[in-house]
Amino acid sequence: MKFNREKLVERLLLVVALSAMAALALIAVFIFKEGVPFLLEVGPRQFLLSSDWRPQEGRFGVYPMIVASLWVTLGAMLIGAPLGVAGAIFLNEFVPRWVMRIIKPTIELLAGIPSVVFGFIGVVVLAPLIRAHLGGPGLSVLAGAVVLGIMVLPTVISISTDAISAVPNSYREGALALGATRWQAVHMVVLKAARSGIVASLILAMGRAVGETMAVIMVAGNAVKVPHSVLDSVRTLTANIALEMGYATGKHREALFATGVVLFVVVMILNSIATAAVRRRFGTKGTRK
Amino acid sequence: MFDSRKQWVVVVVCAATVAWVGCGPKRAAITVAGSTAFQPFAEKLAEELMAKRPDLAITVQGGGSAVGIQSALSGAAQIGMADLVELPPEAKSLTSVVVARDGVAMVVHPSNPVQNLTTDQIRGIFNGRIRNWKEVGGRDEPITVVSREAGSGTRTSFEQIIGGIRLTPDAVVQDSNGTIRETVANDARAIGYLTHGVVNEKVKTLKVDGKECTTEAILAGEYKLVRPVFFLFKGAPQGAVKEFLDYVLSAEGQEIIKRNGLIPAK
Numbered sequence: 001m002k003f004n005r006e007k008l009v010e011r012l013l014l015v016v017a018l019s020a021m022a023a024l025a026l027i028a029v030f031i032f033k034e035g036v037p038f039l040l041e042v043g044p045r046q047f048l049l050s051s052d053w054r055p056q057e058g059r060f061g062v063y064p065m066i067v068a069s070l071w072v073t074l075g076a077m078l079i080g081a082p083l084g085v086a087g088a089i090f091l092n093e094f095v096p097r098w099v100m101r102i103i104k105p106t107i108e109l110l111a112g113i114p115s116v117v118f119g120f121i122g123v124v125v126l127a128p129l130i131r132a133h134l135g136g137p138g139l140s141v142l143a144g145a146v147v148l149g150i151m152v153l154p155t156v157i158s159i160s161t162d163a164i165s166a167v168p169n170s171y172r173e174g175a176l177a178l179g180a181t182r183w184q185a186v187h188m189v190v191l192k193a194a195r196s197g198i199v200a201s202l203i204l205a206m207g208r209a210v211g212e213t214m215a216v217i218m219v220a221g222n223a224v225k226v227p228h229s230v231l232d233s234v235r236t237l238t239a240n241i242a243l244e245m246g247y248a249t250g251k252h253r254e255a256l257f258a259t260g261v262v263l264f265v266v267v268m269i270l271n272s273i274a275t276a277a278v279r280r281r282f283g284t285k286g287t288r289k
Numbered sequence: 290m291f292d293s294r295k296q297w298v299v300v301v302v303c304a305a306t307v308a309w310v311g312c313g314p315k316r317a318a319i320t321v322a323g324s325t326a327f328q329p330f331a332e333k334l335a336e337e338l339m340a341k342r343p344d345l346a347i348t349v350q351g352g353g354s355a356v357g358i359q360s361a362l363s364g365a366a367q368i369g370m371a372d373l374v375e376l377p378p379e380a381k382s383l384t385s386v387v388v389a390r391d392g393v394a395m396v397v398h399p400s401n402p403v404q405n406l407t408t409d410q411i412r413g414i415f416n417g418r419i420r421n422w423k424e425v426g427g428r429d430e431p432i433t434v435v436s437r438e439a440g441s442g443t444r445t446s447f448e449q450i451i452g453g454i455r456l457t458p459d460a461v462v463q464d465s466n467g468t469i470r471e472t473v474a475n476d477a478r479a480i481g482y483l484t485h486g487v488v489n490e491k492v493k494t495l496k497v498d499g500k501e502c503t504t505e506a507i508l509a510g511e512y513k514l515v516r517p518v519f520f521l522f523k524g525a526p527q528g529a530v531k532e533f534l535d536y537v538l539s540a541e542g543q544e545i546i547k548r549n550g551l552i553p554a555k
Contacts, residue, residue, distance in 0.1 A: 054455075055439045064458075128475055137433040138476060139461055222438075222462035233461050243464050247353045247440025 031264060035257035047258060053224045055244065055252040062259055064226045068141070068234035069210060069266060071227055072220065075145025076152060076209040081202055083149070084156025088198075091157070092164040093186050104161060111154035119218030122147040127219060136231030139221030144234070147219050148212055152205035159204065163197020164190060199278045203271060210267050213238040237263040317529040322350040323357020323370030324442055326391060326466065326484045327518045330546055331370060331537075337545060338536045345529055354442035358383070361521040367530045369521035372442045374449040376519065383521040388537050390552040392485035393447050393514040394502040396470070396492040398477040403427040405496040408451055408513065414480060417457025422478065434460040435472050435481035446516035447482050482514075486550035507552045515552070 039047055042060055050061025087107075091100045122143055131138030167190050175185035191198070213236075221233025222243060235243070241256050241263075248256050321331050328351045335347035352360070354371040358380045361369025371380070372391055395406060403426055406414075413419035414432055423429045436456055437444035443466065448454045463469045466483040473479045474491035485502060488494055494502050497513055506512040526534050536542050543553040 051458075123471065124475065131476060137461055137479075139472070217464065218468070222464075223458060223460055224462070225458035233459070235462065243438040243462065244440055246464075247355045247438070249355055249359060252440065 028264070031257060031260045034254060035259075035261035038251070038254035039258045039261060042255075042258075047255075048262070051224075051226055053240075055248070055255060058251065060251075060255045060258075062237065062240070062262055064224050065235055065237045065240050065259070066262065066266065067226050068220070069236040069238070069263070071141050071230075071234065072144040072148060072216065072236055073206060073209045073270070075141060075230065076148035077202070077206055079145060079149025080152040080156055080205055080209070084153050084201070084205070085160055085198060087153070087157045088160035088164055089186060089191070091161055093182070093190065100161075104158065107154050107157050111158070115151065115212060115215040116218070118147050118151050119215035122215065122219035130231070134231055136229075137221055137233050139219055139233050140231045141220065141227050141234050142230040144216050144220035144236075145230070147215050148209045151212065151215065152208050155205045155208060156201045159201035160194070160198045163194040163201070166197065167193045196278070199274070203274045206270060206274065207267060210263070210270065211238060213242045217242060237266065317344060318346040318348070319368065319529045319533065320348045320350065320360075320366040321368040321370060321533070322352055322360045322366035323521075324354045324372045324518065325351045326372050326443060326486070327370050327389065327551075330389065330486075330549060330551055333549060334537055334542055334545060335533070337541075338533060342532070345532065347529075347533060353440065354445075355440055358521060361523060364523065367522065368533065370518065371521060372446065372516055372518045374446045374516050376521075380521060383523060384525060385519045385521050386526075386534060386538075387517040387554050388520050388534075389518040389543075389546045389554050390507065390515055391518055392502050392504075392507045392512055392552060393443060393450070393482050393516065394485050394488050395480065395482050395495040395497055395514070396473050396488065397480050397495060398473060399491070399493045400477050401427060401493060403495065405499055407498055411497070412451050412453055415451070415454050415456055415460070417459060430478045433476055433479040435469055435476075435479050436460045436462055437469065437482075438462050438464050442516075443482065443484055447514065450514050450516070485552070504547070504552055517554075518551070 047060055047062060048066070049063050050059070051063050052059040052061045053064070091103060095103075123139075126146060127138035127140075127143050129138075130136065130140060130143055134142070171189050171193055172185050175189040176182075180188065216236050217239045220236060220239065222235040222239055223233035224235050225232070227234045237259055241259050244252065245256055321335065328349060332349045335349050339345055339347060350366070354373055357366070357369035357371045358377065359369075360366040361383055362379065369383070376385060395411065397403060401422070403422065406425060410419060410425050414425070415434055415436070417434070419425060420432055421429065422432055434457055437447075441464075448456075461472065461479075463472055463481075466487045469481045469483045470487060470489070470492055473481045480495075485504075485507075488502075496502075500506050500511045500513065502512050502514070507515050520534060520537070522530060522534075537546075538554065543555075547553050
């Protein structure tokens with residue numbers, strides 16, 4: 001009886017776990033099934049490298065959106081990564097524990113703020129500031145990067161903090177005993193030991209930045225052109241899908257699915273580059289897991 | 290495993306479900322779908338009619354003009370709503386009735402000194418040929434063009450009426466009338482277009498070819514940027530569909546449309 005129940009629960013968990021993965025697989029299959037035939041019909045070269053997106057005239061080129069997605073994501077990481085990692089180090093190493101116990105949940109609460117709210121603040125506060133002081137339409141790569149940079153902070157800080165606090169205290173004590181200063185101990189020992197967790201936080205943050213849609217639609221301006229400066233208005237891959245999905249029929253709709261395929265591949269490539277870069281720099285041996 | 294209390298719960302839940310689904314008055318249900326510009330008006334009209342006729346159930350959905358045409362064709366909705374100057378060829382098989390008209394207003398920031406634009410100037414601005422407000426009598430500042438996304442009924446109508454528009458790639462694109470208004474209200478160099486019904490004091494409406502965008506000018510046929518709002522049906526309207534259509538076209542229905550900022554059909 002007991003044995004049977006054990007087996008039953010085991011099977012049940014297996015089914016539940018597989019169904020979660022099956023859902024993911026089905027989504028991928030569906031996007032590819034809808035998008036790839038169109039991609040082949042138009043020609044991947046044409047679709048990926050043309051800057052002409054006029055769905056009504058049957059012209060489909062997503063090159064400007066690919067560039068836009070990369071610029072905005074890169075900008076968001078330039079802002080979010082240093083701030084986030086620095087914040088995590090500060091919280092772990094330089095403030096008393098009780099301060100961290102108050103601040104960390106507060107930061108995690110930030111993650112719960114809906115992206116529309118970030119977008120709205122971007123539109124009414126950030127974009128006018130950029131327009132007044134730096135020029136351009138205000139709704140721009142820069143606005144998108146700053147808003148996304150702030151949106152990824154909770155992810156970076158919370159996971160980096162976990163990674164840093166998981167470094168055994170004996171490491172710090174060892175470093176200090178050898179005569180290292182507090183900062184030397186942190187950047188020479190603690191950060192090295194926590195790097196895999198920190199990198200994981202950055203990869204997750206990058207995924208969030210590439211995939212974010214609502215806030216970007218609101219602050220990036222959505223102009224279909226290859227940006228020449230950070231003050232130009234751009235449309236990311238995600239924004240392109242969300243903006244036009246409501247109206248799209250026929251070829252136009254297929255083109256949006258093909259945009260989804262491109263987004264999928266871009267995310268894969270970015271993730272592989274990030275993981276590969278980590279491996280090359282630090283070797284495959286992580287201290288944590 | 291199942292004690293008697295749990296069994297009771299199951300029985301009660303089942304019984305409640307059956308009662309809820311099975312009873313209730315018989316209702317004639319119709320779905321109206323399409324144009325997001327007309328959606329709030331259709332909702333208001335449906336509400337008013339249902340208050341008088343509790344035996345009708347009218348569901349109103351958005352989705353855009355293209356969806357309105359598609360769902361009328363496929364039968365997913367009994368009435369499709371579309372606000373386009375010219376209906377596309379695939380809608381030819383449907384019966385269409387004009388239920389209201391909607392002006393498209395050209396809007397700029399309230400601080401903009403420009404009062405009037407000609408059709409030609411509007412075309413130039415949206416094509417990217419005119420890039421500075423100075424060229425149309427304004428300040429020496431670059432123009433930020435704000436447009437709707439491809440496929441929007443408002444954008445399609447606007448481009449059809451002005452004619453010859455290939456939107457400049459520099460144009461900022463926003464996906465609703467409300468966000469167009471916010472963008473223009475926040476940018477002293479912006480120009481955009483939006484449905485007459487949602488214009489408010491945060492933006493300034495421009496004259497087009499010297500004609501003000503007002504209900505009177507539209508009714509008199511003077512203002513140029515006007516598009517019809519169509520109801521589309523498969524075949525001739527009958528039953529609940531006809532009742533809703535008749536109500537929308539009645540004096541009372543048209544008055545509701547007018548009071549909420551759109552222009553009556555006649």
